[in-house]
Amino acid sequence: MLKTLLQLLGEDAPKFRRYVSMAVIYGLLSGLTIISLVPLLRYLLVGDISNTVIWLVVLLTGVLVCWRLRLRVEKAGIEVGIAILQGGRHRLGNHISQLPVGWFNSNNTARLSHVIFQGVMAIAQLPAHVFTPVFSSAMTPLIIVLSLFTINWKMGLIALLSIPLMGAVFIIAARLGQRVDQEFHRNTAETSQRIIEFSQAQSVLRAFNGEGKSTHFLEQAFDSQKKSSKRLILLSVISVILNAWMVQAIFATLMITALLSLNNSIGVIPTDTNNSDTLISIIISLLLVNRFVEPLLDVVGYAEAIRGARNQLKEVQDIFDIEPLPEPENPKFAQDNTLSLNGVGFAYPDNKRHVIRDVNLSITPGSMTALIGRSGSGKSTLLSLITRFSDVTEGSITMGGVDLRQMSHEQLNEKISQVFQTPYLFQSSIADNIRIGKPDASDAEIREVARLSGVTEIIGRLPQGVDTLVGEGGARLSGGERQRISIARALMKDAPILLIDEATAALDTENQAVITQTFARLRGKRTLIVITHQLSTIEMADQIVILERGCIKEKGSHDQLSISGGLYAHFLAQRNKVKRWKLGKL
Ligand SMILES: Nc1ncnc2c1ncn2[C@@H]1O[C@H](COP(=O)(O)OP(=O)(O)OP(=O)(O)O)[C@@H](O)[C@H]1O
Structure with a gap:
């Protein structure tokens, strides 16, 4: 007491x-x-x-x-x-x-x-x-x-x-x-x-x-x-x-x-x-x-x-x-942004079952990696380990050869920006929500990221434009609008690594195209790790990783995997079938 x-x-x-x-x-x-x-x-x-x-x-x-x-x-x-x-x-x-x-x-x-x-x-x-x-x-x-x-x-x-x-x-x-x-x-x-x-x-x-x-x-x-x-x-x-x-x-x-x-x-x-x-x-x-x-x-x-x-x-x-995530006494500085996952395993504390198992992956700076897999296969969990929202329970994740656990929280935070599956907006204006990514951002910078993420159209439609209040958790906006603003916020942060969890799921075809073009523009400039089911985005990736029950089942480029006769080829065949079926319906 x-x-x-x-x-x-x-x-x-x-x-x-x-x-x-x-x-x-x-x-x-x-x-x-x-x-x-x-x-x-x-x-x-x-x-x-x-x-x-x-x-x-x-x-x-x-x-x-x-x-x-x-x-x-x-x-x-x-x-x-x-x-x-x-x-x-x-x-x-x-x-x-x-x-x-x-x-x-x-x-x-x-x-x-x-x-x-x-x-x-x-x-x-x-x-x-x-x-x-x-x-x-x-x-x-x-x-x-x-x-x-x-x-x-x-x-x-x-x-x-x-x-x-x-x-x-x-x-x-x-x-x-x-x-x-x-x-x-x-x-x-x-x-x-x-x-x-x-x-x-x-x-x-x-x-x-x-x-x-x-x-x-x-x-x-x-x-x-x-x-x-x-x-x-x-x-x-x-x-x-x-x-x-x-x-x-x-x-x-x-x-x-x-x-x-x-x-x-x-x-x-x-x-x-x-x-x-x-x-x-x-x-x-x-x-x-x-x-x-x-x-x-x-x-x-x-x-x-x-x-x-x-x-x-x-x-x-x-x-x-409750134990906080340990901070290193003498943090090490990552010399570059190469990410390496070495035999990574993870189980949530309230569930001893490993939801990530023996994942080995190398992600070079400026490359684009698409993570795909069935619902519950562990895609979001893997992203949360890269941001160190939780510590791996097996293996290690390194950045520039330094274990994430040896890096300071601030340094890791500077390196990574993220778009979440369920975006959360604060009860403030659109501009304030975007500025969270960079508090001293100028109006011109806000306009630029708004353009890249399809937010310009939202701002143009609303009477108070970028100063429109979004309501609690963004309640006054549609799911797609919230998603686009959260993308703008992540882009504004200008971190070298960008993690994107199902960013286009709530968007219409037109806005999906805007975001896909933005990813294309970012290729080579930032490391992109994208969870998506959007074929146009997946095809763009340098490396496609297919997860199943927490394990990597396949990895390679679109060209390599599409002829391998594995899960990815099966996924493509399914997509083509649906496309043909849709065309047939028309
Ligand atoms: N906070 C949590 N506590 C316990 N188990 C969790 C938690 N979050 C996720 N899981 C479990 O971990 C596994 C992987 O979940 P995860 O969300 O990473 O999958 P996912 O591939 O991203 O799924 P989706 O595509 O549906 O988002 C699932 O079996 C899920 O039930």
């Missing part, structure tokens, strides 16, 4: 240490102020007015100092909370930005958003709202125990033994609900994810589940959340009762001990000074017992908040524990 808190705080950790020291001093002073009641009462009961006044002054001074210190502790706690909110989210963000891209599936994204918004907020509130009262409530009984020892050793011993006992019950009660608490948070994250999915997928749901079944997944999520929240409430009640019973049992034991001691003194007060002292001691002990039990009950009251926060911290720790 402490480790995660310090990790979240990073360089702000000294603020937390300062806060804890102040809170401990405050707790000690509160306890000492309370036990100043002991001499005060003693002098009052024996009628020693001058000493009573002295101790009354001590008590009032203690109360005043504690009040001032409490204000400062609260302020320090708020500062720690702010540091967690600001710095902690930032540090989590930094860590997340280094995680393998494959980690970001919808489940993990929902979990992440839950942790960043609710989790970090709950943790930030801990110092001011939970730790301060808990620290002082935990310190006070310790000091009272010491005082009780000097007055009535039996009661002191019982109080002393009760502290570890109380601690053990507290931990058991906290563990009782811990698993359910975690389940509850997981279900809450799942429900949030389902709600987002439900609103985003309205068209699909209405098209396929017109009879009211469209809420099925959502209802399932609500149901699981309801069940876990019921279990959580039940276990919370049980743990509160358990803790409260324990405190009451300690209180009862101390009271019985006091009564037994009192029994020995009854009836002898007026005559025997010793017994009179004993009676005064017992009265004072009873007061201390009361002050001993009160803070323990306060701590019990915070048990739920502590357990909840502990789980939130565990969620944060789980995210910190």
Whole structure:
């Protein structure tokens, strides 16, 4: 718990240490102020007015100092909370930005958003709202125990033994609900994810589940959340009762001990000074017992908040524990852009099956490679390994003879530009989305890449031209328009290696031709690795690679493969058949 808190705080950790020291001093002073009641009462009961006044002054001074210190502790706690909110989210963000891209599936994204918004907020509130009262409530009984020892050793011993006992019950009660608490948070994250999915997928749901079944997944999520929240409430009640019973049992034991001691003194007060002292001691002990039990009950009251926060911290720790892609300590610099895949194998972390197996491939600078293969054969995965979105699990990929794992993230990023299968546009203008590839691009440069990627036609049609806002994820544009803008963005980056995943799939024939011409122009200038089913693009490639179940089945030029009688020749025969069939239809 402490480790995660310090990790979240990073360089702000000294603020937390300062806060804890102040809170401990405050707790000690509160306890000492309370036990100043002991001499005060003693002098009052024996009628020693001058000493009573002295101790009354001590008590009032203690109360005043504690009040001032409490204000400062609260302020320090708020500062720690702010540091967690600001710095902690930032540090989590930094860590997340280094995680393998494959980690970001919808489940993990929902979990992440839950942790960043609710989790970090709950943790930030801990110092001011939970730790301060808990620290002082935990310190006070310790000091009272010491005082009780000097007055009535039996009661002191019982109080002393009760502290570890109380601690053990507290931990058991906290563990009782811990698993359910975690389940509850997981279900809450799942429900949030389902709600987002439900609103985003309205068209699909209405098209396929017109009879009211469209809420099925959502209802399932609500149901699981309801069940876990019921279990959580039940276990919370049980743990509160358990803790409260324990405190009451300690209180009862101390009271019985006091009564037994009192029994020995009854009836002898007026005559025997010793017994009179004993009676005064017992009265004072009873007061201390009361002050001993009160803070323990306060701590019990915070048990739920502590357990909840502990789980939130565990969620944060789980995210910190995910290994980022390792960065080399002394990065090496790739002298040229030759790519070499040497016995590459890869399995996604949640699935031990290798989806890429023993891939050996050499890609020379300025060449064009077409990756083809059935759906699921591993084409996109292979591209993601070249960009180092994930690390290979077998073999190596080198650039200019340097293993990608030895290159800095920045250097690799400078070398590669990419067009994704599902383009994502940011909620901004077309120009801003293209400029992501080169933030300082001039208007003329934007016009040029717009021409090369067929975006000029889109800009010409829209009233605000290049400044038209594209909506969330590009929602105001068609799939083909989004695709063309993402191509413009990739071209704008001007990196020597360009990876293109099904860039023309969503385009009409006219725009497909524009993009194919652009690829033709880029040949020899940039290394192109293209996933495509477009024959005109495939034919253009210097090297065609056919993947099947993660392995390279064939590789060579169009001329070589078309006469080899293999898969590529079969693919060409199929295309010709379809073409003839289409012509026949016409
Ligand atoms: N994030 C992931 N986690 C686990 N398995 C995955 C993940 N992404 C892809 N796969 C699996 O890896 C295999 C290869 O997928 P990949 O997307 O690379 O194929 P592809 O050839 O690009 O397919 P398509 O042409 O349909 O895009 C598939 O069996 C797929 O189910």
